[in-house]
Amino acid sequence: QSALTQPASVSGSPGQSITISCTGTSSDVGTYNLVSWYQQHPGKAPKLMIYEDTQRPSGVSNRFSGSKSGNTATLTISGLQAEDEADYYCFSYAGSTTWVFGGGTKLTVL
Amino acid sequence: QVQLQESGPGLVKPSETLSLTCSVSGGSVSSGNYYWSWVRQPPGKGLEWIGCIYHTGSTNYNPSPKSRVTISVDTSKNQFSLNLSSVTAADTAVYYCARVVVPTKAFDMWGQGTMVTVSS
Secondary structure, X not given: OOOEEOOOEEEEOOOOOEEEEEEOOOOOOOOXXXXXXXXXXXXXXXXXXXXXXXXXXXXXXXXXEEEEEOOEEEEEEOOOOHHHOEEEEEEEEOOOOOEEEEOOEEEEEO | OOEEEEEOOOEEOOOOOEEEEEEEEXXXXXXXXXXXXXXXXXXXXXXXEEEEEOOOOXXXXXXXXXXXXXXXXXXXXXXXXXXXXXXXXXXXXXXXXXXXXXXXXXXXXXXOOEEEEEOO
């Protein structure tokens, strides 16, 4: 199974908005409304930020939002803050034996 | 609050079997609401799903290392385990155990991770 495609890096200044794309296929992202997004700070475990394409767990800032169009899911972070600097991974379910993560995106806050 | 904690050797010799256990506290592995999963992350690289188990013992594995992977659950000890056989240096990684919500397939709780190095 191939990893979902994410940009290697994105950057933005404090207060700005950034987007991170996650491109899959019609067999995963395009079929199931089961994309989730994870934030990982260095040396730490990942943290769930978005699930079911657009849903935000309780306790996650509303500056984080998810969307999807066709085979591409997108994570948007608005009002960028220094603490948002981290790696971000998307994930999609694509069948009982096909659970796949994206390659990860490093977010730099300038 | 549910907590997951990985345990096991930090160093495994090539060709041997890597064995890790995830102990769950504040919740039950017998819950029908969750899968219990293993994810790994090689140094400097991304996340890779290894597989998961349901409380019934039903398993799903990543086709990639599938033939070498066994995940089991022990409801009496409230823990689940990973065995990865015939390891090579490519299996060196931080191994995470995680809880997955069944209907959403979201990994909502994670252990802190444990580094396993494969080396002679």
